[in-house]
Amino acid sequence: MKSLFKILLVFLSFYLFSCAESQENSTAPYGERLLGAWVHPVYKENVVSYEKGTGLIANDYGILFQANHVFTDRNSGFCGTPPLTFMNSNGTWEVNKTIITINMSSEFNQLEGKQWKIILLQDQVLKLEPMNN
Numbered sequence: 001m002k003s004l005f006k007i008l009l010v011f012l013s014f015y016l017f018s019c020a021e022s023q024e025n026s027t028a029p030y031g032e033r034l035l036g037a038w039v040h041p042v043y044k045e046n047v048v049s050y051e052k053g054t055g056l057i058a059n060d061y062g063i064l065f066q067a068n069h070v071f072t073d074r075n076s077g078f079c080g081t082p083p084l085t086f087m088n089s090n091g092t093w094e095v096n097k098t099i100i101t102i103n104m105s106s107e108f109n110q111l112e113g114k115q116w117k118i119i120l121l122q123d124q125v126l127k128l129e130p131m132n133n
Contacts, residue, residue: 030095030118034065038126047119050126059086069093071102100128 038050039062056074058064064072071093076084090105095118102114120127 014125030100030121033121033123034093034095034126035067036099037062037064046129048128048130050128052124052126056088061085061086065093071104073102073104099131 009026013125037053037055039057039060040051041061042049050063053062056072060074061076062074066072069092070104071091073089073091074086075089076086077099089104091102093103094101098118100116100118104114114127115131116126117131119129
């Protein structure tokens with residue numbers, strides 16, 4: 001009986017260590033996990049949910065975080081009257097803990113110092129809450 005208990009204890013230890021490794025992988029710094037295109041925004045109360053995309057979609061809103069801290073915002077400008085023409089505006093981004101700061105100023109976007117709080121960041125889902133600033 002004692003040997004069965006020891007075997008179970010060893011098995012349980014290996015199981016717990018393997019779970020700990022997978023949790024470490026999921027806690028990579030936000031900056032690394034933000035990289036890529038985030039598309040198909042869904043607005044619910046104060047939170048915007050995005051899906052991970054393979055790139056920005058030609059005629060749809062999306063945001064792109066690049067490794068060299070280049071940020072791209074694809075939008076249709078200030079006028080929402082069809083037909084919509086989408087364009088890219090570029091700037092920079094940085095992340096500090098759970099706060100993303102965007103610096104960009106263009107004819108259509110005034111996102112200088114705009115901040116978003118990361119509510120959820122998973123492999124395929126990003127949820128952001130715009131901060132008052």
